[in-house]
Amino acid sequence: MISALMSELDEATKRRRTFQEAALSAAPTHPRNDVPLLCRAWLELNGADWAWLLLYNHFTDRWELLAADSITDEELELPDPSALPGSSVTQYCVERDQPTFIDDLDNWRAEFEGVEYRVTASEFLKKKGCVAFECVPFSTPVVNPRDQDRPSPEEPEVSGSVCIFYRDTGKRIEQHASGLMLLGRMTAISLMNSYQAQQRQILLDMDVLAGRYLTRVSQSRNPALVRNDYLQELIQLIQRNLDVSYVSVFFRDYTGGRIECLASTGLYDADGNELPLANLTEATYKPGESRTGKCFASGEPYMLISPDEISADNSQPPKFRDMPATHPETLASWVMYPIPISDPSAARDLPPSSPKSIGVIRCAGYRSPFLRNKQKSFDPIQVQTLDFIARQVGPVLETLAINILREQTISITKHDLFAPIQMISDTAEEISYELKHGRTPNLHNLDDLGMAVFFTKNLIPQLDPNPEEMRSYSPIPTLLEADIVARVKNMLRHYAKRENQMEIWFEEFRGAIPSLIIDRELIERVFCNLIINAIKYGDRGSTIRVEPRQVEDGFQVAVKNYGIGVEEDEAEHVFRPNYRSPAAIRRKVGNGLGLTISRAAMRRHGGDLQLSRLKDPTILTMCFPKQLRYQKIDRS
Amino acid sequence: MSKEILFIDDEPFFASRYVEELEKRSVVHFRDSAQAGLVAFDEHAEIGCVVLDIMMPPPEGVTLASTGDGLDTGLWVLESLKDRLIEKKIPVVVLTNRMSSHVQGTIDKLGFPDGFVEVRSKIETPRFYLPHAIGKLLDKWA
Numbered sequence: 001m002i003s004a005l006m007s008e009l010d011e012a013t014k015r016r017r018t019f020q021e022a023a024l025s026a027a028p029t030h031p032r033n034d035v036p037l038l039c040r041a042w043l044e045l046n047g048a049d050w051a052w053l054l055l056y057n058h059f060t061d062r063w064e065l066l067a068a069d070s071i072t073d074e075e076l077e078l079p080d081p082s083a084l085p086g087s088s089v090t091q092y093c094v095e096r097d098q099p100t101f102i103d104d105l106d107n108w109r110a111e112f113e114g115v116e117y118r119v120t121a122s123e124f125l126k127k128k129g130c131v132a133f134e135c136v137p138f139s140t141p142v143v144n145p146r147d148q149d150r151p152s153p154e155e156p157e158v159s160g161s162v163c164i165f166y167r168d169t170g171k172r173i174e175q176h177a178s179g180l181m182l183l184g185r186m187t188a189i190s191l192m193n194s195y196q197a198q199q200r201q202i203l204l205d206m207d208v209l210a211g212r213y214l215t216r217v218s219q220s221r222n223p224a225l226v227r228n229d230y231l232q233e234l235i236q237l238i239q240r241n242l243d244v245s246y247v248s249v250f251f252r253d254y255t256g257g258r259i260e261c262l263a264s265t266g267l268y269d270a271d272g273n274e275l276p277l278a279n280l281t282e283a284t285y286k287p288g289e290s291r292t293g294k295c296f297a298s299g300e301p302y303m304l305i306s307p308d309e310i311s312a313d314n315s316q317p318p319k320f321r322d323m324p325a326t327h328p329e330t331l332a333s334w335v336m337y338p339i340p341i342s343d344p345s346a347a348r349d350l351p352p353s354s355p356k357s358i359g360v361i362r363c364a365g366y367r368s369p370f371l372r373n374k375q376k377s378f379d380p381i382q383v384q385t386l387d388f389i390a391r392q393v394g395p396v397l398e399t400l401a402i403n404i405l406r407e408q409t410i411s412i413t414k415h416d417l418f419a420p421i422q423m424i425s426d427t428a429e430e431i432s433y434e435l436k437h438g439r440t441p442n443l444h445n446l447d448d449l450g451m452a453v454f455f456t457k458n459l460i461p462q463l464d465p466n467p468e469e470m471r472s473y474s475p476i477p478t479l480l481e482a483d484i485v486a487r488v489k490n491m492l493r494h495y496a497k498r499e500n501q502m503e504i505w506f507e508e509f510r511g512a513i514p515s516l517i518i519d520r521e522l523i524e525r526v527f528c529n530l531i532i533n534a535i536k537y538g539d540r541g542s543t544i545r546v547e548p549r550q551v552e553d554g555f556q557v558a559v560k561n562y563g564i565g566v567e568e569d570e571a572e573h574v575f576r577p578n579y580r581s582p583a584a585i586r587r588k589v590g591n592g593l594g595l596t597i598s599r600a601a602m603r604r605h606g607g608d609l610q611l612s613r614l615k616d617p618t619i620l621t622m623c624f625p626k627q628l629r630y631q632k633i634d635r636s
Numbered sequence: 637m638s639k640e641i642l643f644i645d646d647e648p649f650f651a652s653r654y655v656e657e658l659e660k661r662s663v664v665h666f667r668d669s670a671q672a673g674l675v676a677f678d679e680h681a682e683i684g685c686v687v688l689d690i691m692m693p694p695p696e697g698v699t700l701a702s703t704g705d706g707l708d709t710g711l712w713v714l715e716s717l718k719d720r721l722i723e724k725k726i727p728v729v730v731l732t733n734r735m736s737s738h739v740q741g742t743i744d745k746l747g748f749p750d751g752f753v754e755v756r757s758k759i760e761t762p763r764f765y766l767p768h769a770i771g772k773l774l775d776k777w778a
Contacts, residue, residue: 222738224704260700404705411707411734415691418733418759419650426653426763451649499649586693588646589706 018045030201032243034194038187039162045183046134047171048164053187055160099180103132103169125165132166138184162187199388202241206389209233210396223403230400231263238363238389239265242382245365251339251397252358337361337386339394359397361390405578412591416459420452427452447494454491454528461525462593467577468600475517475605477630480548480557481509484524492528496535496544503543504531512548513555515630522601523622526609527557529594530620534561536588545617554626558612558619565615574611575599595620639684639774640665644673644713645731646692650758654687654731657763658770670713671695677717683726685770688713690732690739707734711742714753718746727773730755731766751776 018041039051102108105122125133139159162184166172175183213230217223235247248264339359363386427449431441461467478484489506496502534544538561545560564583566574573579580592599609606625613619640663645651648668658664665680667673670692677683690710694703703709710730714721721728728748732739735757743753754773761769 221736222704224707225738408705408707411691411736415733418757419647422733422759422761423650423653425759429762448653495649498652499647585700585706586696589691589693 029194030198031191031194034190038190042162042164042183042187045173046164046175047166047173048134049130049167050165052163052165053160054163097137099134099136099175099177099184101132101134103166105131128165129167130165132169132172133163134166134180135161135163136180136184136187137161138181138188160188195385198241199385202237202385202389203392205237206234206392209237210392214396214399217400217403221407223400223407227397227400227404228263230396234393235263235265238361238386241389242363242385244363246363248360248362249393249397250360250362251401337363337383337390339390339397341394358394361386361393409591412589413459413463415589416591417456420455423448423452424456444494447491450488450491451495454488458525458529461597462591467593467597470522470600470604473519473522473604475519475628477515478518478520478523479509479515480513480523480527483520484527485509485546488524488528492531492535495532499535500538501541502535502538504546505543506546507548509548512550513557513624516555516624516628517630518605518624518628519601522604526598526601526622529598530559530622533594533620534559534563534618537561537584538563554607554628555624557622557624559621560613560617560619562617563615565618566611568614571611571614575609640680640682641685641687641770642667642673642676642680642683643687644668644670644676644692644710645687645689646670647689651689653763654766658687658767661767669693669695670709673713674716677720685774686717686721686726686728687766687770688728688730688732690730690734708739708742711739711746714743715746718748722748722752725777727751727777728753729766729770729773731758731761732756733758 035053039053042048042051105126108122137159138161209230213226213233216229217226220226231249234249238244238247246265249262250260251262337360339361341358427445430445431449434441434445464471485506489504493504496504531544531546538544542562545558547558547560549556549558564581564587567581567583570581574581575595577596578592580590584590584592595609602609602622602624605628607628608623610621610623611619612621641658643651643655643658643664643666645666646668648666651666655664655666663682665676665683667676673686673688674695677686688710691707692709693706694700694709694712698712700706703712710732714728714730720726730739730743730753732755735755740755743755746753751773754769756766756769
């Protein structure tokens with residue numbers, strides 16, 4: 001008796017060791033290779049006919065088939081993942097938190113009479129020739145310290161179950177419940193090891209990729225091209241590791257105002273039509289849209305970025321929403337994962353309506369490598385892998401963006417400097433020619449010269465590392481009309497006509513604004529900047545109005561124009577350095593510093609520059625406090 | 637130099653001096669955006685030469701990234717028109733202040749015939765010289 005028991009114990013220990021070896025040998029490679037090995041080890045250990053490995057998907061709140069040792073076409077054709085019999089079998093086991101062996105499907109069915117899915121499940125299993133099944137739940141605790149910011153750190157990283165099915169219980173090798181639980185735990189750990197091995201490989205690949213492109217960008221004069229090449233390789237890496245067909249990478253522009261699609265393998269509109277890759281303009285999120293749930297790719301019902309998904313601390317993982325079955329990207333087959341802001345202090349500086357991530361990786365068409373390439377939903381591990389990739393990508397994209405911004409600033413500054421210099425040289429030559437031949441210089445040439453000099457001088461503060469810092473400030477008594485407006489108005493009118501066929505209407509300053517103690521140079525720059533902006537972004541042929549007025553606490557000069565205007569969600573951005581609205585970007589090339597510098601100049605005087613009205617007309621108002629009034633002499 | 641010229645530049649104020657000079661000799665269709673330039677190219681069959689700026693705002697419907705955020709919009713225009721330009725033998729003067737090896741390199745990669753696209757720096761091209769440069773190009777490709 002004792003020897004028989006000893007022999008049985010030996011046999012069990014041997015079998016467990018065999019399983020352990022199989023499980024451990026599966027650990028260090030890749031889930032694609034390792035999961036089928038785990039299934040096979042379970043079959044051999046228990047003498048079963050086929051096995052399923054199911055995982056609980058926290059994002060879809062479903063049990064999902066991760067791998068199957070022998071799955072039939074009939075199972076693959078199941079229309080709804082929730083109808084998968086294994087789900088109900090597993091649910092049954094998990095509720096009990098212990099291994100369960102059911103060898104009488106009719107009774108099992110009877111036990112839960114009235115619960116339809118279990119009836120369906122038992123009928124389904126019987127149809128397959130199954131006479132019994134055994135289910136072993138498993139889970140792992142959180143072992144990865146990186147996941148501290150997951151929504152519930154207590155949540156297991158992997159929870160699921162192994163289901164093994166018998167056509168003939170005579171072949172079954174019976175195991176003790178505690179032994180099965182131990183094997184379940186080993187399965188979970190093997191799975192985790194396997195996924196971590198995959199992540200280590202991804203980390204290595206991404207490190208090599210980042211190193212190569214960060215070196216290249218430091219030597220390149222065309223960082224945008226380097227970024228494109230990086231993104232192409234990154235997309236291939238994601239496709240390879242996540243088994244997805246479509247990948248798009250969105251990234252915040254350097255002003256933080258938009259998230260634009262930088263690269264994509266395919267995007268769909270709300271009707272499921274593929275967007276041509278040459279035209280990804282629609283693939284741009286405005287901050288407001290990303291918060292309200294409106295999206296280029298899918299329209300309202302399919303939007304995946306919402307306040308739930310990108311929360312203030314980037315902690316919440318994306319969730320899936322129901323999509324119509326007719327949509328080419330079926331339920332849960334696509335995911336938009338935020339690229340987190342790597343520097344929290346930078347995040348604090350962003351206006352409240354800015355996107356709370358620096359970008360998004362969107363993956364669609366996840367095909368299970370285990371289920372004959374069948375399209376399925378992302379399991380938690382896949383999402384975790386995407387999270388892992390997103391964290392690596394963020395700093396690289398930020399570094400590339402900084403290089404692009406630097407190159408852009410240099411190019412734009414060179415451009416903005418060369419154009420007026422060329423005009424100065426051209427007009428100076430003509431004026432000199434006219435004077436040499438005893439002719440009066442052409443008035444237009446003089447206006448051109450004046451504007452070109454203004455543009456050149458206006459560039460100087462933009463080159464300052466801190467353009468908001470007003471280095472020189474020399475206030476003197478100044479009459480706005482006589483000392484500034486009269487000097488520049490013809491020149492500005494000439495520019496308005498040539499640039500955009502516009503007129504400028506200056507209202508009477510006298511009586512409205514007295515002599516003020518101001519820095520004439522700075523205020524002239526603000527005045528000209530506002531009018532030049534109004535010309536550049538105004539409607540062709542329209543009229544700009546410049547209206548001075550006295551108010552209770554000081555004096556104001558309002559510049560009104562009809563043009564592209566300012567959107568409501570942009571109002572708080574317009575004075576930020578380098579900010580350019582999407583409409584402005586489509587109208588003129590620029591550095592986006594004009595309004596920043598102008599407001600700083602007004603504030604240096606104790607006043608302010610205000611956006612008084614967004615559009616039709618857009619009104620920017622220079623506000624001078626009444627303390628600036630010069631009392632002693634009124635030169636008027 | 638009697639052929640019509642399509643002049644695409646987003647800064648009419650600075651470009652107008654060139655345009656006025658060219659208008660003394662030829663019909664000039666000035667357009668202040670890449671988008672309007674493409675439309676004008678289709679509308680005017682008599683265009684014999686295109687003068688093109690490089691740094692211009694990206695047109696609506698085109699991703700910012702594909703135009704280098706506007707730094708290379710002219711190159712995008714050139715690529716869009718390439719086949720029709722070669723087919724109709726319409727040479728191009730790229731007149732820009734964005735002088736970089738990247739601009740020349742990209743144009744080389746587009747595969748235009750030798751000398752079909754002439755890249756000129758605005759700062760080194762006085763307005764009275766531009767008609768002369770265009771004339772030479774037209775003589776070559778007439």
